[in-house]
Amino acid sequence: MESDDKMFHDITLDELLKKQHNEKHTIIDVRSPKEFHESTIPGSINIPVFSDEERAEVGTLYKQVGKEAAKERGLEIMSAKLPEFIAKFQEIDTPKTVFCWRGGMRSKTAATVTDLMGIEVNRLQGGIRAYRQWVIKELEKAYFPPDIVVLNGNTGTGKTKILHQLAEQGYPVIDLEGMAGHRGSIFGHIGAEPSIQKEFESQLVQAMRKFRDVPFVLMEGESKRIGKVTIPEFLFDQKEESTQLFITLPMEQRVRNILDDYQPWNQPDDFAEAFDRIKKRIHTPVAKQIDHDLTTENYHQAVRLLLEYYYDPRYTHMFNNYPEDKTKIFKVSDTADALSQIKHELSRMYPEKAPLS
CATH class of the missing domain: 3.40.50 (Rossmann fold)
Known part of the structure; x- marks a missing residue:
């Protein structure tokens, strides 16, 4: 574990791509199944923090009540499924990196709770949004x-x-x-x-x-x-x-x-x-x-x-x-x-x- 207060390692997209290329590495998309189905980083698996319905519920609370209410409800949902969530990570015997939409609360939650259970996990900075920006730049090279x-x-x-x-x-x-x-x-x-x-x-x-x-x-x-x-x-x-x-x-x-x-x-x-x-x-x-x-x-x-x-x-x-x-x-x-x-x-x-x- 790092010496500062952070309980997991943030890595850049470039670091993740090198890991994916050079070693067996599991990339975990913690977004909802619907988001994963629409588009993900190729080779990723889906272990969602929220189901599609749960994500919609938390999102509605955020818009209608506020950030704190949404965070509290999200914590309730996550707490109830924590044993099952951790068990899925324990089944993976390779190094792991988690990501969400932009490197926000969902991937932070996933990385934090797994770290507390002694499972070392990286988190992708910028999430899939950073990956998508990289894809666009690569195609713009036209080479x-x-x-x-x-x-x-x-x-x-x-x-x-x-x-x-x-x-x-x-x-x-x-x-x-x-x-x-x-x-x-x-x-x-x-x-x-x-x-x-x-x-x-x-x-x-x-x-x-x-x-x-x-x-x-x-x-x-x-x-x-x-x-x-x-x-x-x-x-x-x-x-x-x-x-x-x-x-x-x-x-x-x-x-x-x-x-x-x-x-x-x-x-x-x-x-x-x-x-x-x-x-x-x-x-x-x-x-x-x-x-x-x-x-x-x-x-x-x-x-x-x-x-x-x-x-x-x-x-x-x-x-x-x-x-x-x-x-x-x-x-x-x-x-x-x-x-x-x-x-x-x-x-x-x-x-x-x-x-x-």
């Missing part, structure tokens, strides 16, 4: 040193699965769809939990920081907007000017991939609703047929028609916009074949650079 290698191809070629397998094998991958909580197609939100822009940017900046010293990073070909979020302009432009590895796969295999990934029979109403939003862009007789196929659960044909009349024409237009010297085409039979060919190409492009350990 990402590594080459970007873009995995591209028609809808259904298994690009996301290939990227995940490459990441598992130690290749540097930034999964934009995963960060966005959206799989990129008109059905991409189904079965996923879309991110908000703040959360997407937090994850993106952390990934860019992680890979800033590697020679190249793999990303999937995406439009500038993925679901509810937008890729920063500088990164999108850099991605568009980078090497594009295009995967081509037979139509039937692509249809099977999409059916395996999305399983439309589990959420038929969501798929019909998603199709309603784009069917005006498809030739009317074809749109009617797709509508009928979705209604009668003939998903195989519905997907094939969507690829043939909606996705593939857009892909062809996009492909033709890339210069030939920036594109490489890989004709593959399945995901395993694609993975093998992509790895061979990466070893040719970067012969001295093995995957990350």
